[in-house]
Amino acid sequence: MRQAWRVADVRAAERTLLERLPDGTLMQRAAAGLARRCALLLEDAGGVYGARVLLLVGSGDNGGDTLFAGAALARRGAQVRALLMRPDRVHLAGLRALRAAGGFTVRDLPDHADLVLDGIVGIGASGGLRREAAVVVERLSHLRGRDGRRAVVVAVDVPSGVAVDTGDVPGDAVTADVTVTFGCLKPAHVVGPAAVRCGQVELVDIGLGPVLRADPAISVPDAADVAEWWPHAGPASDKYTRGVVGIATGSATYPGAALLGVSGALAGPTGMIRYAGSAHEEVVRAHPSVVTVPRVADAGRVQAWVCGSGLGTDGEARTTLRSVLATSLPVVLDADALTLLVDGKHADDLRRNGPLVITPHDGEFKRLAGEAPGTDRVGAALKLASWMNAVVLLKGDRTIVATPGGEVWANPTGTSALATAGSGDVLAGLLGSLLAGGLAPERAAVAAAYAHGLAGRRAAADGPVAAPDIAAALRYTVRDLTGR
Ligand SMILES: NC(=O)C1=CN([C@@H]2O[C@H](COP(=O)(O)OP(=O)(O)OC[C@H]3O[C@@H](n4cnc5c(N)ncnc54)[C@H](OP(=O)(O)O)[C@@H]3O)[C@@H](O)[C@H]2O)[C@@H](O)CC1
Numbered sequence: 001m002r003q004a005w006r007v008a009d010v011r012a013a014e015r016t017l018l019e020r021l022p023d024g025t026l027m028q029r030a031a032a033g034l035a036r037r038c039a040l041l042l043e044d045a046g047g048v049y050g051a052r053v054l055l056l057v058g059s060g061d062n063g064g065d066t067l068f069a070g071a072a073l074a075r076r077g078a079q080v081r082a083l084l085m086r087p088d089r090v091h092l093a094g095l096r097a098l099r100a101a102g103g104f105t106v107r108d109l110p111d112h113a114d115l116v117l118d119g120i121v122g123i124g125a126s127g128g129l130r131r132e133a134a135v136v137v138e139r140l141s142h143l144r145g146r147d148g149r150r151a152v153v154v155a156v157d158v159p160s161g162v163a164v165d166t167g168d169v170p171g172d173a174v175t176a177d178v179t180v181t182f183g184c185l186k187p188a189h190v191v192g193p194a195a196v197r198c199g200q201v202e203l204v205d206i207g208l209g210p211v212l213r214a215d216p217a218i219s220v221p222d223a224a225d226v227a228e229w230w231p232h233a234g235p236a237s238d239k240y241t242r243g244v245v246g247i248a249t250g251s252a253t254y255p256g257a258a259l260l261g262v263s264g265a266l267a268g269p270t271g272m273i274r275y276a277g278s279a280h281e282e283v284v285r286a287h288p289s290v291v292t293v294p295r296v297a298d299a300g301r302v303q304a305w306v307c308g309s310g311l312g313t314d315g316e317a318r319t320t321l322r323s324v325l326a327t328s329l330p331v332v333l334d335a336d337a338l339t340l341l342v343d344g345k346h347a348d349d350l351r352r353n354g355p356l357v358i359t360p361h362d363g364e365f366k367r368l369a370g371e372a373p374g375t376d377r378v379g380a381a382l383k384l385a386s387w388m389n390a391v392v393l394l395k396g397d398r399t400i401v402a403t404p405g406g407e408v409w410a411n412p413t414g415t416s417a418l419a420t421a422g423s424g425d426v427l428a429g430l431l432g433s434l435l436a437g438g439l440a441p442e443r444a445a446v447a448a449a450y451a452h453g454l455a456g457r458r459a460a461a462d463g464p465v466a467a468p469d470i471a472a473a474l475r476y477t478v479r480d481l482t483g484r
């Protein structure tokens with residue numbers, strides 16, 4: 001698991017360290033790690049000696065890190081040039097170090113560079129990138145290096161132009177191949193469009209960890225977390241003790257939603273699936289192991305319900321929604337079930353003891369919350385989670401899971417291959433199975449999103465992806481993830 005901290009918390013930890021360390025120590029640690037990573041990139045691209053390195057240097061400490069790293073590369077024989085955004089306000093010690101190592105400043109972007117270090121602005125950024133910086137950033141993609149290859153762009157701490165605490169990209173911003181960050185990850189590395197701008201993110205340890213007192217803003221699961229959480233059958237298990245998931249999705253009009261939900265659940269850990277709804281004949285025909293009934297009221301015992309997609313919004317759909325909410329079981333609400341909540345007719349049904357997970361995409365989020373998630377997706381998801389007292393899985397490129405208690409997870413496995421009709425139905429089915437298998441709601445949501453993303457990637461490797469391909473790939477994804 002990786003974790004990201006907000007700027008204010010990073011600053012607080014930095015202050016604690018600064019009191020204990022001689023002046024400049026942190027910057028030297030940061031610059032040394034940055035230079036090491038840049039040297040490796042240059043070695044891969046033909047060597048450090050003689051390589052052309054361009055430093056984009058802002059007026060703060062981010063520029064200072066960049067100048068010291070540039071000096072280290074110059075000492076190894078690289079031709080290092082620095083373009084200063086504000087020559088009147090530059091980190092003087094950094095500039096002296098660069099000059100002493102043989103580097104020099106330039107007034108405009110050169111024609112050629114093998115490597116660009118973006119040190120325009122780091123965690124001290126406020127607002128969108130300023131015009132003079134934006135003009136330089138716009139021209140970066142034209143820079144060519146050895147053999148006419150595109151220059152490799154390394155962002156120092158964060159790509160300049162991103163909003164560090166929200167992951168928003170309000171305007172022009174650097175698109176990096178690699179981002180070398182210091183001390184800890186920040187939200188922009190893991191959520192929102194900023195995360196995409198970071199490229200590969202590498203963390204340099206500068207000793208901040210032990211003094212980071214605040215809770216992390218966002219956690220990012222890895223395969224080991226998901227494998228550890230995934231429920232497993234044991235020698236004493238039977239189909240009931242493994243959990244039974246109830247699927248109340250789809251309808252005679254939209255049987256596909258039911259089939260996809262069931263196929264997602266089939267890849268989960270439960271021993272049995274009960275389907276309740278008007279697509280029951282289609283479901284049992286396609287999946288003979290599923291026990292089907294026409295209505296939730298007729299279903300036997302389950303340990304969690306999935307309700308919503310393809311259900312429609314008529315009276316029958318309302319009855320289905322009421323029936324699942326009347327239980328004290330964990331419930332996943334998706335798609336039409338979320339639409340049914342908007343007019344407030346289910347306010348009483350929502351006052352229940354059982355855990356609730358809602359899985360909106362942006363449109364559903366807007367209907368529920370009254371406004372789109374906007375530029376601060378984490379903040380928006382947290383607000384809705386608290387308001388609805390539900391775990392919110394906000395779908396997107398970096399799907400976010402937020403809890404009413406203030407925990408946030410960002411899924412790292414998403415792929416645009418998942419942006420296909422019915423993909424969310426597969427996700428909801430898998431999530432329901434994990435809940436019925438006994439996982440806590442936030443873990444079930446995080447694990448489902450993680451495996452769903454990997455399955456999308458796996459399916460995409462074989463060609464264009466439709467939702468049934470994601471469901472089919474889930475089986476192998478789960479095997480690889482959990483080793484079973
Ligand atoms: N935290 C840590 O533990 C460590 C932090 N370290 C490093 O320090 C960095 C933070 O340095 P920082 O505080 O000096 O701020 P920084 O990011 O350089 O930006 C401030 C300057 O940018 C400017 N500027 C602002 N907004 C702008 C915009 N939109 N567009 C354009 N320009 C803009 C603004 O200019 P001004 O408004 O003053 O004209 C101001 O002068 C951090 O990211 C990391 O690299 C490491 O050395 C060691 C450990």
Ligand SMILES: Nc1ncnc2c1ncn2[C@@H]1O[C@H](COP(=O)(O)OP(=O)(O)O)[C@@H](O)[C@H]1O
Binds near residue numbers: 394395418424
């Ligand atoms: N551009 C994207 N990149 C990565 N994942 C995406 C993207 N667009 C959508 N997704 C994912 O695809 C799924 C789509 O779900 P949803 O919108 O509910 O589809 P449907 O209602 O058709 O089943 C979600 O898991 C979402 O996170």
